Amino acid sequence: MANRRMYLDKSEITVLIPGKKKVEDVHLSSGQITRIQFDKCTERMLLVIPQQSEKITIVSSKRANPIVMTKGQNKAFFEQYKTELAQYAKEYNVTFTDNTK
Numbered sequence: 727m728a729n730r731r732m733y734l735d736k737s738e739i740t741v742l743i744p745g746k747k748k749v750e751d752v753h754l755s756s757g758q759i760t761r762i763q764f765d766k767c768t769e770r771m772l773l774v775i776p777q778q779s780e781k782i783t784i785v786s787s788k789r790a791n792p793i794v795m796t797k798g799q800n801k802a803f804f805e806q807y808k809t810e811l812a813q814y815a816k817e818y819n820v821t822f823t824d825n826t827k
Contacts, residue, residue, distance in 0.1 A: 762811050769796050782795045
C-alpha cells in the first residue's frame with residue numbers, strides 16, 4: 727500500500743524525500759516557498775518504456791535544489807497533492823503555475 731509523501735498543515739508543507747539509506751523530511755513554511763509549479767513530463771516506466779506523466783516542482787529558499795515529485799512516484803495521492811497545493815498557493819499568496827492544462 728502506498729504512503730503519503732506530502733503533508734500540508736495550516737502554514738507548513740512537510741515532504742518526505744526517500745534516499746538510499748534514510749528518508750529526509752523537509753519542513754517548509756509559506757514564507758520559505760518561492761514557487762509551486764505543475765508540468766507535463768516524460769517518465770520512464772521499468773527504465774525502458776517512456777510514458778507521458780506530470781510532475782510537481784516546489785522551489786524554496788531553504789534548499790538549493792527544488793523538490794520534484796512525479797506522478798509515478800506516488801500515483802495514489804498525486805491528484806490530491808495537486809488540489810491541496812493549488813489551494814495552499816492561493817491561500818498563502820505563493821507563486822503558482824499550472825502548465826498541465
